[in-house]
Amino acid sequence: MNRFRRVLLSLVFVLSVTGVQAQQTFITVASTTSTEQSGLFKHLLPVFEKKTGIQVRVVALGTGQALDMARRGDADVVFVHDPAAEEKFVAEGFGLRRQEVMYNDFVLVGPKSDPARILGSRDIVDAYKKIAAAGAPFASRGDKSGTHAAELRLWKTAGVDPQTGKGGWYRETGSGMGPTLNTASAMNAYAFTDRGTWLSFKNRGDLVIVVEGDQRLFNQYGVMLVNPSKHPHVKREQGQAFVDWLVSPEGQATIASYKIGPDQLFFPNTKR
């Protein structure tokens, strides 16, 4: 009995000792799956950490969820892509000044067989109308993310209520971009995605880009510090350092230098 207890105690001790981590200053950034899964953070963060010694811990969620997490005070900085929702977040007093960082674009992907006959089109709204008219399968995020919000705005412009196709051709996966693309690939459905996630996505199956290059597919990213007067524990100094670095010439150049193969994924466009 005693020996058993001793073994148990020493195990607990070992585990608790290894559990103690080096005390390093860190900030928590609520960001989106598109920036994480495209590999951008893996490219950016080491440069910033080396320069400042501040560790950046990224929690990747949909934009809606990321903003909610920051509203609860669980993040120091928000780095997302839904300008309307970001403005609201700042107007409510949860965030300090929002700054634009970079953009990439959305693309519509779909099966090579192209049941809605839209391959090669540059008109996303027309493509949406044709998908709805053809009743071709369409996989939507359905998760209140920035991408989902952009997708819904386009349906509205097209004058189509996708909810009428629910249970039929319009399929909400209620999950992140990657899982939604996995679903689309398995069902040979159309899907609306940011280019970064698409470029780094490997399980494409028969999917190809069918519509790109429309002005309305522009996808702007913004960054802001969570308001320390709402949440006093927010690491104001370190968080602001990260925001400032992202919009600095060095940060912007680092963003521009991230490529997958020959493709640049994000285009810095801060206004200073």
Add this chain to the structure above:
Amino acid sequence: MSELGEAFAAAWALIAGVEPGLTGIVLLSLQVSLSAVLIASAIALPLGAAIAVGRFPGRQALIVLLNALMGLPPVVVGLLVYLLLSRAGPMGSLGILFTPTAMVVAQTVLVIPIIAALSRQVIEDAWREYDEQLRSLGASRPSAALTLIWDTRFSLVTIVLAGFGRAAAEVGAVMIVGGNIDGVTRVMTTAIALETSKGDLPLALGLGIVLLTLVLLLNALAALIRELATRRYG
């Protein structure tokens, strides 16, 4: 089938150390799940024993509740712990959300019902068998409970391993309270979920094979210890 082949190749590459960062993920997985199981055992084994030998009003209802809680969905536990530890929540000032500690808390909550409910059953069965014997020796209920824990220790090890299996395999709770932060709270299961969403199915499955191998080794180790102990103590 080619994807399965790729998965095994990926698993082999991972084990052979081609992929950096994996060691940290594996160690964190073990650290979090083992800590959770140890803490849960320290609470749940005495609890199970107490319910097994105790006689009190509402006992039957408590047993039903414990048995039902074995089916607690990890996501729900994750969400509850998240709301508890969030800055806006009652324990927010601790600031342990998105740390391994939060993950240990969530998995502990998840594992306690499993160990408590199963050990209650095992110890109660033993209690029925030795009831008279223990009483004739003049053992009080608490000391009878301790004796029974010791007597059924080999069965209890299996139960603790079941708890470990649950902790090491779940993804819903650690994803929410840990946040899957690279290098800080990324464990095997959340890494598998991430690679799946990146569409890198072979790598995801490869990680799954590594996790399975690890659990297998741990179980083999437990079996070995049990074998040695049985030989030594009969």
